[in-house]
Amino acid sequence: MAVYTQVSAEALSAFLARFDVGALVSAKGIAEGVENSNYLVDTTDARFILTLYEKRVAADDLPYFMALLDHLANAGNPVPPAIPDRDGRLIHELEGRPACLIQFLSGVSVTRPTPTQARAAAEAMGRMHASLSGFSLDRPNSMGVETWADQLARCGRDLDGIEAGLFDRLSSALDRILSRWPRHLATSAIHADLFPDNVLMLDDRVTGLIDFYFACTDIRAYDVAVMHGAWAFDGTGRVHDAEVGDALLAGYQSSFGLSDDERAALPILAEGAALRFLLSRAWDWLNTPADAMVTRKDPLAYLRRLDFYQTHGATIFA
Numbered sequence: 102m103a104v105y106t107q108v109s110a111e112a113l114s115a116f117l118a119r120f121d122v123g124a125l126v127s128a129k130g131i132a133e134g135v136e137n138s139n140y141l142v143d144t145t146d147a148r149f150i151l152t153l154y155e156k157r158v159a160a161d162d163l164p165y166f167m168a169l170l171d172h173l174a175n176a177g178n179p180v181p182p183a184i185p186d187r188d189g190r191l192i193h194e195l196e197g198r199p200a201c202l203i204q205f206l207s208g209v210s211v212t213r214p215t216p217t218q219a220r221a222a223a224e225a226m227g228r229m230h231a232s233l234s235g236f237s238l239d240r241p242n243s244m245g246v247e248t249w250a251d252q253l254a255r256c257g258r259d260l261d262g263i264e265a266g267l268f269d270r271l272s273s274a275l276d277r278i279l280s281r282w283p284r285h286l287a288t289s290a291i292h293a294d295l296f297p298d299n300v301l302m303l304d305d306r307v308t309g310l311i312d313f314y315f316a317c318t319d320i321r322a323y324d325v326a327v328m329h330g331a332w333a334f335d336g337t338g339r340v341h342d343a344e345v346g347d348a349l350l351a352g353y354q355s356s357f358g359l360s361d362d363e364r365a366a367l368p369i370l371a372e373g374a375a376l377r378f379l380l381s382r383a384w385d386w387l388n389t390p391a392d393a394m395v396t397r398k399d400p401l402a403y404l405r406r407l408d409f410y411q412t413h414g415a416t417i418f419a
């Protein structure tokens with residue numbers, strides 16, 4: 102569940118009174134998501150998402166995220182901008198937390214994307230990248246390549262409790278990735294976490310790209326690599342779905358495209374993306390009690406992707 106901070110009806114009514122959005126009708130906590138507290142809020146005028154930012158989202162980063170969403174929404178991308186209050190403010194405080202009232206988008210996230218849905222989602226990512234060429238704000242990637250050595254070190258030999266030999270395997274994977282990382286490729290603002298649960302769809306149409314709280318400046322083609330790892334495998338990471346992977350690349354190509362250098366770098370970018378999610382999941386695995394309310398995500402599902410990309414990356418991205 103993801104409602105860490107309870108909001109009283111009184112506090113919510115007073116909060117909504119700062120906006121031109123009508124009066125409170127109902128508010129329900131949303132179970133999905135693990136990072137922030139989200140509520141579905143209905144008013145006499147419309148439906149909204151209320152997000153209270155918990156500890157993983159730094160309040161100082163919110164202006165960047167909100168500017169990015171605003172830029173993308175103005176360029177016609179299906180992303181949910183924050184609603185300004187009567188004074189034009191986007192970022193507020195509620196129940197002691199930074200909070201934003203966000204446009205509600207219809208659609209549901211798919212759990213097992215079809216090739217057609219994957220193609221549509223990657224097309225939407227390509228259009229987003231096209232819109233970001235004029236976006237000038239910067240945010241370093243807090244989970245980027247420069248952080249992986251520290252993340253590996255802080256997990257340390259505890260990794261071997263997840264799987265025997267894991268620390269050594271990841272140390273050599275990291276060496277391999279760092280020595281080949283394509284630092285020369287074009288950078289841009291990227292989403293950096295465009296998993297199926299962050300894409301809302303109605304049938305085969307993308308109605309929303311959400312959860313921009315890892316967005317940052319990084320190698321643009323890395324966004325494609327993250328998406329490939331998240332979409333083109335089953336949840337365990339054991340089964341690679343080549344049709345979905347090919348559809349993703351075709352969709353991205355049709356709306357934005359990869360240069361020859363970017364395409365050639367996809368295998369190592371995909372290894373890096375697999376290591377990034379492996380490390381964050383492993384840290385959470387080691388530091389979240391097994392009986393916590395939040396479901397821990399399996400780090401080994403990303404070890405399997407890492408192995409797959411090391412063995413087959415050059416072939417599948419050829």
Ligand SMILES: Nc1ncnc2c1ncn2[C@@H]1O[C@H](COP(=O)(O)OP(=O)(O)OP(=O)(O)O)[C@@H](O)[C@H]1O
Nearest residue numbers: 131133134135136137139150181204205206311312
């Ligand atoms: N703008 C929106 N319109 C409609 N539904 C939304 C919107 N934003 C979020 N949601 C719903 O709330 C859920 C949680 O949102 P989100 O993924 O942003 O949460 P999070 O806690 O940051 O999660 P994560 O674990 O994915 O980082 C989504 O799965 C979706 O169902």
Ligand SMILES: N[C@@H](CCO)C(=O)O
Nearest residue numbers: 294296315378382398
């Ligand atoms: N999408 C991430 C969690 C949020 O970053 C994962 O599945 O590990």
